[in-house]
Amino acid sequence: MKIKILKEFKSSRVQEFKFDFKRFEGFHPFELIDEIFNQKLPEPGRSEKIKYVKLKIEKMKTSLLLFAILLMSSFGFGQKPSGKxxxxxxxxxxxxxxxxxxxxxxxxxxxxxxxxxxxxxxxxxxxxxxxxxxxxxxxxxxxxxxxxxxxxxxxxxxxxxxxxxxxxxxxx
Missing domain, CATH: 3.30.70.100 (Alpha-Beta Plaits)
Known part of the structure; x- marks a missing residue:
């Protein structure tokens, strides 16, 4: 599966990347976190890895949010209301x-x-x-x-x- 990712650089030009998910299976996502959050321009060839890490982080955020919602809702429905x-x-x-x-x-x-x-x-x-x-x-x-x-x-x-x-x- 290939997708096109557009990234705008400081020079206002737009560059097109082809991203192959299978190529990065097993890639450790925390390796590039400093580059992602500090907004540094990656060295050549690493931009695909950065995009992959960003996608992984977004998926983790979504998964954690869903898990938190399910956990909270189970507490609400799992207990009987206490009587007087x-x-x-x-x-x-x-x-x-x-x-x-x-x-x-x-x-x-x-x-x-x-x-x-x-x-x-x-x-x-x-x-x-x-x-x-x-x-x-x-x-x-x-x-x-x-x-x-x-x-x-x-x-x-x-x-x-x-x-x-x-x-x-x-x-x-």
Missing amino acids: TETVVIQTSAECGECKERIEGALNYTKGIKFAELDVDSRKLTVKFKNDVITLDEIKKQVSQLGYQADEVKADQAAFDKLPACCKPGGH
């Missing part, structure tokens, strides 16, 4: 320190829950969670499946029956 973090207080039927360990232990290892803390004296469970990962109803259901009441959600009877006596109402 909520903190709620749930009234439970917990009775003792064993209940506290059981509820906190189960909830603190649940995906989407930042922390869960039970105040045994008031029987109030404070839960901080990501609402895009888990819902309040799911948290209450999980507490119910442990055998405890969670606000209006009744305790699962099978789980309640398996609780030790100290964890049942009036067990102390």
